[in-house]
């Protein structure tokens with residue numbers, strides 16, 4: 286049975302049982318049960334299900350694994366973590382995360398003013414806040430205000446100018462100065478798709494000369510005691526661990542030397558994000574485990590501290606993808622199947638047919654197992670010729686249709702005759718005649734990283750899993766953009782079921798979509814975010830909470846600054862005040878941007 290690689294990417298969060306995908310938690314509800322409940326209330330279109338227990342599991346895993354390594358190596362520093370807000374700022378995701386992290390003092394990382402404001406409002410009180418990215422004077426003042434609120438906040442400076450502004454603000458205002466971190470520009474390149482986040486020509490961080498200068502500035506202004514953290518971030522989705530080890534050695538030595546130079550309060554190394562998760566349905570692409578990752582961090586920092594005779598630094602991470610991605614599943618209804626599937630009944634032969642059509646007809650009738658392959662190749666050649674004749678005006682549309690149907694029937698018959706004999710040829714044919722599954726969602730809105738950087742997301746049907754999927758599938762979204770397609774890839778084939786949508790519904794789940802997708806999602810073609818909800822467990826029983834409806838058409842238009850009163854009055858006047866029709870129109874503009882499935 287096709288299990289769609291769930292053993293690779295699933296991490297035991299989901300299981301296949303009795304032909305359906307179930308949540309492996311509490312009373313183990315199936316995904317189809319959950320979405321049926323939501324759809325009962327009339328919510329159509331794509332649905333985003335968020336599972337806070339999975340976020341909690343990731344947080345627990347991060348802390349317990351690091352604390353285990355710390356114990357194993359008898360390491361004297363502590364483990365701390367912050368969640369980088371840029372990865373997912375949506376309240377349905379964030380509030381449960383903050384609550385789950387409270388027992389660990391799990392904090393937040395902000396990379397912009399708006400994110401910092403979010404952190405200031407909602408961060409766990411005792412937990413750290415770190416601020417990265419470029420900052421102007423206002424943003425630095427915000428940092429001082431956060432400090433005044435009592436937060437343990439560290440401003441990581443990306444350049445000397447920022448440090449000078451911090452000095453300026455602390456002289457100008459009567460507020461306590463936040464802690465200061467230095468982001469180091471590593472000579473040992475970055476990793477992953479975002480390699481530019483680290484490395485010597487990175488957008489971010491201080492060179493070794495600038496670090497020495499920064500230390501000088503702090504000294505001259507009597508602020509050395511404010512320097513508490515060394516920070517680096519080598520890029521997202523590291524597939525191997527080697528670049529991290531290099532970065533750790535480099536920054537470890539910088540930490541140790543600054544301590545030796547008199548940075549008495551420098552106690553922390555922040556190793557940024559980059560911890561990968563496995564997205565692949567076909568082979569392992571991440572070559573390390575979380576245990577290896579944490580052991581390497583603790584071992585390397587321990588080694589350097591001993592070597593240089595300084596205290597072991599506390600470890601901070603800013604893992605985002607690892608924490609957020611597994612928590613969210615996108616469910617997309619299949620609206621339609623576009624097959625190149627014809628039946629014999631469609632054939633409308635004339636009394637006299639062009640010779641090529643006659644020949645196709647004979648090939649179809651006389652085909653046997655021994656001749657199947659040869660006849661099929663002939664048929665495909667004939668079809669090409671017929672299409673050329675059509676373009677030249679020698680045959681008509683009916684002839685062309687007959688040729689297409691016959692070529693298809695021949696291919697299908699060949700597949701049957703060959704089925705057990707020639708598997709590779711069969712696969713090749715199969716890939717030629719894929720089914721197009723039209724899905725009720727927008728790739729631009731819901732899987733922007735697939736569109737932008739070819740990020741794969743595990744995809745599978747959430748029902749029918751006790752039946753063999755036989756169709757090689759291409760997936761189409763409902764935008765009218767040709768990029769809104771996930772093409773069949775014979776190296777990573779997706780096979781789906783042959784379903785009759787008149788009789789039953791069919792849904793595909795896209796997994797691991799909790800990191801970056803929500804906020805990067807675009808309103809291309811004016812499709813809004815999908816309807817979403819948290820699935821929480823009370824006494825083991827699944828409940829749907831915080832349902833957030835997909836935006837109405839009128840609200841999407843208002844979002845991009847249309848005057849909706851003017852818009853509505855225009856529509857109304859064009860109907861010459863025909864109220865009955867306007868009422869119907871008004872219902873549509875106050876409804877979702879997505880399509881409605883055939884069955885409802």
Ligand SMILES: *Cc1c(COP(=O)(O)O)cnc(C)c1O
Nearest residue numbers: 518521522558559603604605606
């Ligand atoms: C984006 C970012 C992160 C998060 O990276 P992940 O790969 O999602 O873990 C952490 N720190 C900084 C500074 C970042 O820019």
